[in-house]
Amino acid sequence: MQIEKLQMFPVKMSVPLEKASAVSVQPTEQAKTFGEFLAESIDKTNQLQKNAENMNIALAAGKVNDISQVVVATAKAQLALELTMSIRNKAVDAYQEIMRMQV
Secondary structure, three states: OOOOOOOOOOOOOOOOHHHHOOOOOOOOOOOOOHHHHHHHHHHHHHHHHHHHHHHHHHHHHOOOOOHHHHHHHHHHHHHHHHHHHHHHHHHHHHHHHHHHOOO
8 A cells, every 4th residue: 555645735715606796805816825824923923032032122221111012022922932832732743643543
């Protein structure tokens, strides 16, 4: 028995014709793949981390008058990192579960 590799294709959503008129979907728009969504979210998380670090440096240098801006930036970065790590852990768990399946 030969096992073939998984083919990863973007998920396409179809809308019934009666509902298609209510939904404004442009036909020229490309569907993003899961990898593109993942890369984009990791970039945003990294950007939030850098912003929080810059705000902390500015606070230490005395350039920030309102400390709440620093607290909010740090909380956003921490929450984004926790969410990213949670998604990573779920993906690893799913992979391990698939690897445990008997063929």
